[in-house]
Amino acid sequence: MKPLVLALEQEPDQRLDLSPLSPHRLDGKSAKEIAEIEVQTTREKVTVGDLFRIRPGDAQTIVFEGGSTRLDNVGLGLKGGEIIVEGDVGKCVGRSMSGGNLVVAGDAGPYAGSALSGGRLEIGGNAGDFLGGPLEGELEGVTGGLLIVRGDAGARAGDRLRRGTLVIEGSAGDYPGSRMIAGTLVVLGATGVLPGYLMRRGTIALANPPELAPTFLDCGAHELAFASLSSRLLKPESRGAAKLFSSLLHRFAGDSAALGKGEILFPA
Amino acid sequence: MRPIVRNGVRIDESFAEAFPMRGTAIVITGPNQRWAKQAAVTMTGFATSVIGCGCEAGIDHEISAKETPDGRPGVRVLIFAMSSDTLQTQLVNRVGQCVLTSPGSACFGDLESEDRLQIGDAIRYFGDGWQVSKKFGARHFWRVPVMDGEFLCEATTGLTKKAVGGGNLLIMGATPKTTFRATEAAVAAMNEVKDVILPFPGGIVRSGSKVGSKYKAMSASTNDAYCPTLRGAVATNLDEDIGCVLEIVIDGLNEQAVAKAMRAGLAAILKLGPEDGAVRVGAGNYGGKLGPFHFHLKDLLP
Numbered sequence: 010m011k012p013l014v015l016a017l018e019q020e021p022d023q024r025l026d027l028s029p030l031s032p033h034r035l036d037g038k039s040a041k042e043i044a045e046i047e048v049q050t051t052r053e054k055v056t057v058g059d060l061f062r063i064r065p066g067d068a069q070t071i072v073f074e075g076g077s078t079r080l081d082n083v084g085l086g087l088k089g090g091e092i093i094v095e096g097d098v099g100k101c102v103g104r105s106m107s108g109g110n111l112v113v114a115g116d117a118g119p120y121a122g123s124a125l126s127g128g129r130l131e132i133g134g135n136a137g138d139f140l141g142g143p144l145e146g147e148l149e150g151v152t153g154g155l156l157i158v159r160g161d162a163g164a165r166a167g168d169r170l171r172r173g174t175l176v177i178e179g180s181a182g183d184y185p186g187s188r189m190i191a192g193t194l195v196v197l198g199a200t201g202v203l204p205g206y207l208m209r210r211g212t213i214a215l216a217n218p219p220e221l222a223p224t225f226l227d228c229g230a231h232e233l234a235f236a237s238l239s240s241r242l243l244k245p246e247s248r249g250a251a252k253l254f255s256s257l258l259h260r261f262a263g264d265s266a267a268l269g270k271g272e273i274l275f276p277a
Numbered sequence: 278m279r280p281i282v283r284n285g286v287r288i289d290e291s292f293a294e295a296f297p298m299r300g301t302a303i304v305i306t307g308p309n310q311r312w313a314k315q316a317a318v319t320m321t322g323f324a325t326s327v328i329g330c331g332c333e334a335g336i337d338h339e340i341s342a343k344e345t346p347d348g349r350p351g352v353r354v355l356i357f358a359m360s361s362d363t364l365q366t367q368l369v370n371r372v373g374q375c376v377l378t379s380p381g382s383a384c385f386g387d388l389e390s391e392d393r394l395q396i397g398d399a400i401r402y403f404g405d406g407w408q409v410s411k412k413f414g415a416r417h418f419w420r421v422p423v424m425d426g427e428f429l430c431e432a433t434t435g436l437t438k439k440a441v442g443g444g445n446l447l448i449m450g451a452t453p454k455t456t457f458r459a460t461e462a463a464v465a466a467m468n469e470v471k472d473v474i475l476p477f478p479g480g481i482v483r484s485g486s487k488v489g490s491k492y493k494a495m496s497a498s499t500n501d502a503y504c505p506t507l508r509g510a511v512a513t514n515l516d517e518d519i520g521c522v523l524e525i526v527i528d529g530l531n532e533q534a535v536a537k538a539m540r541a542g543l544a545a546i547l548k549l550g551p552e553d554g555a556v557r558v559g560a561g562n563y564g565g566k567l568g569p570f571h572f573h574l575k576d577l578l579p
Contacts (some may be wrong), residue, residue: 141304153412172412191410211408233410234306234429235420236385242413270407 013043017064017075017096023051024099028082030057032090032109035068040148050081054161076115084111087128100137103130106154119163124149125173135160137184141175142168144256151175151192153253164201167194170211176247186213189271193239196250209268214239216253218275230277232257283547287557288563288574289490293445293539294562298333298357298450299364299438300530300554302388302472303372303396304340306351308381311495314339316379317352320371324356325477328334332367333442333528335474346385347429353387357442357528361392364436369399376402377428386434387529397421397430441570444527444535446542447485447503447559449519450553456521459554463525463542470541472534473527482524485561500561517558528552532570539572543578 013035025048029035036045044058047064057063061073069090073083076096084092086145087106088256094102097115104123112131113121119137121145122130140152150169157176164182167175172193176187189208196204197216205213205225240254256273292354303370305320307313307375317336324334337353345351356371358364366377373503376384384396387455397419401408404421410432411418417432446463450456464480490498501507502514503522515522525542529535 141563155414176411193411212409212411232425233427234347235409235418235427237349238383238418238429239411239413241346241348242416256316270409 010065010092012070012072012091013066013068013080014064014074015057015061015070016064018060018072018075018081020077021052021055021060021079022053023049023055023068024081025055025060026050026082027065027080028085030071030129031084031087032068032071035071038068040065044251049118054115058139062202070115076113078118081118081189083113084109086120086132087111089128097134102132103128103156106130116159116160120144121158122151122175125151125156128152129155129157131159132158133159135179136166137161138163138165139168140166140177141170142166149190155246161198162196166196166232167192167213170194176243176250178247178249178256185209186271188267189213191271195247195253197253205264205271205273207267208271210265210270212274214250214253214258214274216249216276218273221261221273222266224266224269225261225273226265226269228260228262228272230259236274280330281578283578285548285551286555287558288543288547288578289447289557290575291560292562292565292573293536293560294565294568295441295443295445295532295572296568297438297570298327298359298440298528299354299361300357300388300437300528301364301394301434302337302355302386302530303368304345304351304355304385304387304433305376305379306345306347306349306383306385309381310339312379312381313350313352315375317354317384319379320375321356322375322436323352324367324371325482327357327359327363327442330418332364332371333474333476334357334371334427335476335528335561337453337471337474338468346431347383349383351385355472355528355530356550357440357474357476359414361436361438362396367396368394368396368434371397372430373400373403377423377430380425382461383429384431386435387505388435390435390437392436392438393433395432395438396434397432400428400430403428432472439531440529441532441535442528443568444529444539444570444572445547445561447557447561448526448546449503449557449559450524450555451518451520453521454522455552455554459546459549460523460525462545462549462554466541466545467509467525467538469543470534470538472531473538475525475530476528477524477526480525483522484528485522485524488563500569514559516557524561535570536572538579540577540579543574543577547579
């Protein structure tokens with residue numbers, strides 16, 4: 010089956026809310042019906058047909074040709090199927106998605122994968138601040154699934170992570186894994202200040218750790234069966250993460266300023 | 278009735294009567310093959326018969342480091358019991374006492390099924406609050422701190438209600454030496470079959486039993502019809518050229534696996550012939566009224 014293709018014809022002149030353009034919301038809609046969907050965020054009305062050239066196909070796979078940092082909420086609440094963006098996206102890409110596969114070839118704005126609970130989100134370029142994090146007032150960030158950033162991530166990546174796995178193949182900004190509840194965060198590049206700030210439980214694996222807060226307690230270097238298991242399970246998604254977990258790992262327990270049952274691991 | 282004879286070995290027109298059981302499979306890994314196997318051997322000890330041991334357990338096969346979840350050498354263990362509850366109790370007791378305690382071990386579920394049995398979900402409490410939960414996709418693991426590092430244990434494993442217990446072969450030879458040779462050849466061939474175990478010592482049982490006893494307290498007693506020293510004194514099942522009988526009991530995760538194992542064992546026995554091995558092969562049953570699975574020897578001939 011051919012995918013449904015939405016080719017962006019020009020840079021939008023306002024931010025767009027593309028949350029209606031998910032497989033489960035477009036299923037069974039004709040090209041004409043899709044063209045009429047409103048996606049504006051201001052008083053200026055904008056429809057899908059105004060901005061995109063639509064090539065009809067099976068909406069289980071939606072391909073966005075071209076991208077823009079003004080495309081917000083792409084794949085919001087995605088439950089199944091696939092969305093591929095051959096360009097950049099704005100804020101909240103893949104927010105609250107619970108299944109399916111979402112691939113962004115370019116960069117993503119803040120709150121990418123926010124409150125992800127299942128499925129797989131891959132960002133080929135860089136991600137903004139609060140990768141996977143909760144919006145203001147929410148208690149949990151990512152609660153399941155897999156989030157991979159091939160480039161760099163901004164500050165506070167994995168904020169309030171509860172469950173699931175985040176892999177940042179580039180560098181991470183300040184406070185990665187802040188307030189983590191549990192789950193796994195991997196950073197292969199450089200890391201900003203204070204990783205794991207106020208984390209309760211969970212695992213942060215860093216290839217290049219900065220100086221850790223004094224509230225992280227040295228537990229020594231160990232060979233862990235869990236690490237080799239992680240290495241094998243992550244290998245299909247990230248060879249770098251697999252390599253990191255295959256090394257002898259130094260364990261720091263923390264953040265003892267909070268519950269203190271989390272850990273930061275890095276090559277010994 | 279004319280007996281079936283293959284390569285000089287007589288095959289009884291009989292069948293093995295087997296019963297439905299609950300079964301599960303796990304993989305135990307260790308720092309090397311020796312220690313993976315040590316944990317498996319320990320946890321499958323004293324698990325020959327559900328009558329006295331609560332479950333029947335054994336090693337299915339060894340697994341190379343490339344094929345295990347954590348990339349270390351491993352062993353696949355199968356456990357069978359008569360009810361799901363007993364199986365659950367036996368699994369947790371045995372993993373808790375024998376695998377958790379074995380240096381360097383880790384334990385994983387190895388059976389796909391909707392029905393689940395707890396492993397790590399029960400053992401995690403040993404961690405006294407320091408246990409760590411890890412989820413990767415649909416798989417859930419527990420890390421329990423122990424004195425040599427961590428015990429990694431999958432939260433659950435699958436439970437099958439289609440397991441079959443009590444497939445068997447009775448191997449009859451002229452002397453203990455030749456009977457042993459035939460039985461060992463059969464065990465070696467049956468160990469190659471996946472999804473089955475031979476729960477008795479080295480796969481062989483020499484004290485086959487009949488139902489009932491002259492003593493009230495005993496529910497089962499020696500199978501006198503197959504005891505060579507009673508050949509002249511009781512209503513024997515043995516011919517004059519038989520001086521020794523050994524039995525192989527087979528439990529499998531499904532009916533096909535048990536049939537496959539019996540076929541492989543039978544082929545190995547027949548290949549050896551009557552001079553070096555068995556003169557006759559039979560199978561144990563209770564008249565066919567107790568167990569729903571009937572493995573007829575004539576259908577399993579090579």
